[in-house]
Amino acid sequence: MRHLSLAVIIAIFGGGGVVAQQPQFFNTVDGSPLNFDDAMEEGRDTEAVKEFLETGVNIYNENEEVMKEAEDIYNTMCSGCHGHYGEGKIGPGLNDDYWTYPQNETDVGLFSTLYGGATGQMGPMWGSLTLDEMLLAMAWVRHLYTGEPDTAGWLTPEQQEEFTPYKPKGGAEE
Template sequence: MALAFVGGLTLLAGAPAAPAEKPVFRHPFDGQPIEVPEAKTKTPALERFKQTGKNAYRDDPSAVGQGKALYEQWCQVCHNSDGSGKMCPALIGSEHIYPQTSTDPGMFAILYAGASGAMQSFANRISQDDMLRVIAYVRTLGK
């Protein structure tokens, strides 16, 4: 009996940790969940992000470089080349108009659904996977 008990403890000790909670993408206006449909192109990084909220591209120099090119095309006109803001909020520092931008799932929700003023949804402009690349690049700004 003790051996079975010890064996049970060994199994429990070796069991994998509970999976991380799936992120809930929320609209910046009212905090309500937004529906993010399946992406047209699925990538391992996007699937992982939707399951864990972790952006694999943050550690990928090639993806960060691609994110920079997308940022220069779509974002810098409003947020400045260094993320310090122009006519729109800064993306660097600790002061955020939308506190959720401090997390990758929060920034993804804003890119996907849009926010106030000129910040329109990018859901029909760039892929969900490219949104992760932009976020990975933005996280390098101000460092």
């Protein structure tokens, strides 16, 4: 009986390796599955988008090579409602530990909110930003985080060790 159980376990887990499941993306408001057919063709085939749709990991997070572009996209598309430092204006703050939608604590959740929209004035971004630009905007939002690194679940353990909470330049805090 013991050998049979071991054989069943090996068959189920494919010899010991557990296969990671692709992330699932759902509309933040109504919970329906998101349809990426509506997304712009441009920006679908980048390494970052392919990795993200397969694993839910945003390789742009804390990637210095893309931070200027990420900041520019955020400032153009997001800061009018969420503030230049993610502090919140007519839209909620994005730089602390409180999330209007708790699923936004994960990059899959935040991407779903960007792509499909939320309540109030936050419409879907699939017609305004490419999938790649959404990942860049998210990376800047994550960069603006003012909380403790160990609560930044979107960062890898290595990134958490190196992460410094964001402080606006030139502010009264300096």
